[in-house]
Amino acid sequence: xxxxxxxxxxxxxxxxxxxxxxxxxxxxxxxxxxxxxxxxxxxxxxxxxxxxxxxxxxxxxxxxxxxxxxxxxxxxxxxxxxxxxxxxxxxxxxxxxxxxxxxxxxxxxxxxxxxxxxxxxxxxxxxxxxxxxxxxxxxxxxxxxxxxxxxxxxxxxxxxxxxxxxxxxxxxxxxxxxxxxxxxxxxxxxxxxxxxxxxxxxxxxxxxxxxxxxxxxxxxxxxxxxxxxxxxxxxxxxxxxxxxxxxxxxxxxxxxxxxxxxxxxxxxxxxxxxxxxxxxxxxxxxxxxxxxxxxxxxxxxxxxxxxxxxxxxxxxxxxxxxxxxxxxxxxxxxxxxxxxxxxxxxxxxxxxxxxxxxxxxxxxxxxxxx
Amino acid sequence: xxxxxxxxxxxxxxxxxxxxxxxxxxxxxxxxxxxxxxxxxxxxxxxxxxxxxxxxxxxxxxxxxxxxxxxxxxxxxxxxxxxxxxxxxxxxxxxxxxxxxxxxxxxxxxxxxxxxxxxxxxxxxxxxxxxxxxxxxxxxxxxxxxxxxxxxxxxxxxxxxxxxxxxxxxxxxxxxxxxxxxxxxxxxxxxxxxxxxxxxxxxxxxxxxxxxxxxxxxxxxxxxxxxxxxxxxxxxxxxxxxxxxxxxxxxxxxxxxxxxxxxxxxxxxxxxxxxxxxxxxxxxxxxxxxxxxxxxxxxx
Numbered sequence: 001x002x003x004x005x006x007x008x009x010x011x012x013x014x015x016x017x018x019x020x021x022x023x024x025x026x027x028x029x030x031x032x033x034x035x036x037x038x039x040x041x042x043x044x045x046x047x048x049x050x051x052x053x054x055x056x057x058x059x060x061x062x063x064x065x066x067x068x069x070x071x072x073x074x075x076x077x078x079x080x081x082x083x084x085x086x087x088x089x090x091x092x093x094x095x096x097x098x099x100x101x102x103x104x105x106x107x108x109x110x111x112x113x114x115x116x117x118x119x120x121x122x123x124x125x126x127x128x129x130x131x132x133x134x135x136x137x138x139x140x141x142x143x144x145x146x147x148x149x150x151x152x153x154x155x156x157x158x159x160x161x162x163x164x165x166x167x168x169x170x171x172x173x174x175x176x177x178x179x180x181x182x183x184x185x186x187x188x189x190x191x192x193x194x195x196x197x198x199x200x201x202x203x204x205x206x207x208x209x210x211x212x213x214x215x216x217x218x219x220x221x222x223x224x225x226x227x228x229x230x231x232x233x234x235x236x237x238x239x240x241x242x243x244x245x246x247x248x249x250x251x252x253x254x255x256x257x258x259x260x261x262x263x264x265x266x267x268x269x270x271x272x273x274x275x276x277x278x279x280x281x282x283x284x285x286x287x288x289x290x291x292x293x294x295x296x297x298x299x300x301x302x303x304x305x306x307x308x309x310x311x312x313x314x315x316x317x318x319x320x321x322x323x324x325x326x327x328x329x330x331x332x333x334x335x336x337x338x339x340x341x342x343x344x345x346x347x348x349x350x351x352x353x354x355x356x357x358x359x360x361x362x363x364x365x366x367x368x369x370x
Numbered sequence: 371x372x373x374x375x376x377x378x379x380x381x382x383x384x385x386x387x388x389x390x391x392x393x394x395x396x397x398x399x400x401x402x403x404x405x406x407x408x409x410x411x412x413x414x415x416x417x418x419x420x421x422x423x424x425x426x427x428x429x430x431x432x433x434x435x436x437x438x439x440x441x442x443x444x445x446x447x448x449x450x451x452x453x454x455x456x457x458x459x460x461x462x463x464x465x466x467x468x469x470x471x472x473x474x475x476x477x478x479x480x481x482x483x484x485x486x487x488x489x490x491x492x493x494x495x496x497x498x499x500x501x502x503x504x505x506x507x508x509x510x511x512x513x514x515x516x517x518x519x520x521x522x523x524x525x526x527x528x529x530x531x532x533x534x535x536x537x538x539x540x541x542x543x544x545x546x547x548x549x550x551x552x553x554x555x556x557x558x559x560x561x562x563x564x565x566x567x568x569x570x571x572x573x574x575x576x577x578x579x580x581x582x583x584x585x586x587x588x589x590x591x592x593x594x595x596x597x598x599x600x601x602x603x604x605x606x607x608x609x610x611x612x613x614x615x616x617x618x619x620x621x622x623x624x625x626x627x628x629x630x631x632x633x634x635x636x637x638x639x640x641x642x643x644x645x646x647x648x649x650x651x652x653x654x655x656x657x658x659x660x661x662x663x664x665x666x667x668x669x670x
Contacts (some may be wrong), residue, residue, distance in 0.1 A: 208416070245593055285546065312489050315516055315547060322523050324560065334524050338482065338490035348511075 023239045048078035049086060056098075058370055060362075063108045072113035072121040076128055079106060081320065083132070088177045096136045103129035103146055107153060114157045123175055126150060130182060135304045142368035147183040148354070149361035151196045154179065155353030176200055191237040192354070198228035199353040202249075225249065242268035244278050247286070248350075250304070256286035259306050267302075274346040274356055276306035281313050281347060288320075298321055304333075311337050312347040384422055401426070401633050403656040404498040404562055404600050406532065406626040413625045414654060420513050421650045424629055427642050431631040442476035443623060444520045445469070445629035446492060446515050446561070449506075451483035461616040463503045472620065475496025477603060478530070484517035486510035497648070511520055514538045515545035520554035521599050522563070531624050532561035534601075540567040540589070549588045553595035557641070558663045563601040564619045566612075598660040600626075629658075639664050 046065055054062040065077060079102060087098040106129035113122035130150070133143055176202055184193050203262045205222045226249065232242035243266035260283055267279035284299035291342035303310065314337040317329040349356045360366040397630075403424065404568055407414045417497060419433040447469060449462060470479050477497035481505055483489050491505045518536055525532045595605035602619075629646065646658045 043493050311516070312546060314486075315519060318523055319519060319547065319551060319555065325555065327527075331524050335490075338488060338520060338524070343486065343510075345487070347546075 006340055018086070039217065048075050049082040051077075051100060052086065052105050054107075056101045056369070058366070060108065060366060063105070063112065066130075067109035067112040072125060073108065075106070075109050076121065076125045079125075079128060087132075097369060099132050099136065100140055100142060100146065100365070103133050103360075104365045104369055106147075106335055107146070107150055107189060111153055111358075123172065126153070126179075127175070130179060134182065136185075137150045140368075142365060144187050144190065145361045145368065146366045147186065148192050149365065150179055151176075151183065151192065152354045152356075152358040152361060153161065155196070155199055156358065157353035159352035159355065162194055173200060173203060176203075187341045191232070191235040192231040193243055194228070194235060195238050195354060198225060198245070201225045204354075229309075237267075240266040240272070240275045240279065243269070246273060248282050251282060251286045251289065256289040258282070260285040260290075268343070274349075277303045277310055277313065278350060279303075280306060281310070281316070284313075284316055284320075293320060293323065297324065307344070309340070309344040310347065311343045311345050313321070313345075332365055374538075388447060401631055401644075401662070402560075402643075403435065403644060403646065403658055404623070405629055406600070406622055407648055408655045409653065413622065414648075415625065417627060417650065418647065419629070421648055422627075422629055422647060423647050423649050424631060425643075425645045426631070426633050427636045429635040431633065432630065434630050437628055438561070441628075442474070442478070443481070443620070444478045444526065444530045444532050445473065445616075445620070446482060446525070446532070447478050447497045448482045448517050448521055448534065448536040448537050448538075450485075450486065450512060450514070451489070451506055452485040452509050452512040453509045454512070454539070459508050462612075463506065465612040466501055466503060469616045470501045471498060472613065472617055481506075482517050482521050484538075485514045488513055488517045488520045510540070511544040513544035514540070514542040514543055515547045515549065516567075518552045518563075519547050519555050522552065522559045522561060525559045525561045527560065531623065531628075532559070532633050533564070533619065534561045534665045535564045535566070535617075535619050537566045537568055540605075549591035549595060553591060553598065556595045556599045557661065558598075561599060562623065562659075563596045563599040564594045565601070565603045566615055567603075587647060589632070600657050600659040602657075 051062045051066040099366045110122035110125045228240045229246045243262040247259040247263035263279045263283040280303035284296045287296035297320035303313035318333040322330040444648045476496040480494045596603040643661045
């Protein structure tokens, strides 16, 4: 993506860079040198529109300076007030790209806000960005990344806090569905929307699980969830992912044999390490349920080989080995995992649906809007 | 682990340590059992091997030794480090430092924390050493069962006595291992496990991942797992002083007896039910491991 940059804006930006504290970005450091200001001063002096300027220049760290939970509401207000003029400032040819810059800035800020109990403000910020993007009737190709990123963000929030949507009524899920509807209009037939539609339906089912006790260790499998994932599994781009979720659903539904078939199929239809990990891990659980402990240990080992940092597979592999009398390897595995506990276990993202896509989508957006 | 194979090299190693009586923590043949004896809340001292009767799978065993154990203790402390305790982090750090200070120099302390992941901010270190706690930063979900299983499986099969004390609000939002897995691991280790479920208010419930299930039966399973090791399971209605609770567990552990016997007349593998009673007249309460596993349970 190319763009022309007006001289006055460069002057403004350089002035902002000089005014910022040292250590926040490479771009700023080049311009400003080793000046150190207290962060509180920066937060109070940096406006949202200033931050947007810096963000456009390639400094994603600036989001952290303005997007404290306390300020999420004011970000939306400042963008509503200032962004339309900023988007148009460089002429109509630049406007679509700048809309995407502002929209991406908005969801990166919203992501910070969603981590707090006051996540509502983040949703309205996201809504503002979505409305802005729809001003352009034909979307930029990179808008697809933005739409998948929002799906990931909403899935993350609702996956972590499914009860939130109960106490708050249906609104967050409705929001999710509304966003998905726009995404389907903007990028018809994208296979990601098949998975998102199924995930939303699954979330609705989970809400109902939360409101009633499980029946003899089984959950009731809503047919619409199964049908949606089965439909998605027919599309190669999301086949493995859909079969993994179907496999997990059948496992929790008390049908481990059925789960194993789907998970075996999933493991052979993807090269993605995270999906391989999930397929083998959940297959291991299904085999355990069937009492096939030796096969389960082999499955957990495959999961561990797919993603060495995944602690869930380590614990299950170690537990299985321990029960088989292979204590030494079991202890070694757990000791290693305890010393290097990281946040890279795909199972910990599973219940947050497509959230695993967030980092790559944001990265691609940042590159596309420069 | 009491069920590990008795290794001759271990005998030689232990024999080379004149200050300590040789103790084989576990084995197919040689078995040690930690036993606490109470009259009311008061520990009873002065008992000898002749005052105990022990059966292994129903077969009465000849006790070769009984003593108030003087061997050093390995204490594993399990603490919640999830986001829900972020406003209590300084108190938690102070509690851990207090626990480290109450150990004897020969004792050792390690800390396992559980959030989304289970971590070991520090491994076994000498009692009295100031624990490094800088890396303990609360955040994320809670994986209590994962932490319990991790602690039990990594309990060293050494001549040192193993005590695990775990604190949690009982809410598990991440583990897929469950209370039954805790019980299974507990049955295969030497450790005595104390579990404290500390809650400020509200009904107790355990959930697992994002598919919740009724917590009460799980609570019962966890209780059984702890009691089967000779440990205790406490549910407190309010946040308790952790150093005091650990001190109580340590004091009890230090005044417990260690019974040793060579298992005879029973199968060398599989589950061994162990029952201990005091033969001396008078009412007493005996707390001891309920049994142990010998050899692998599962094959291919």
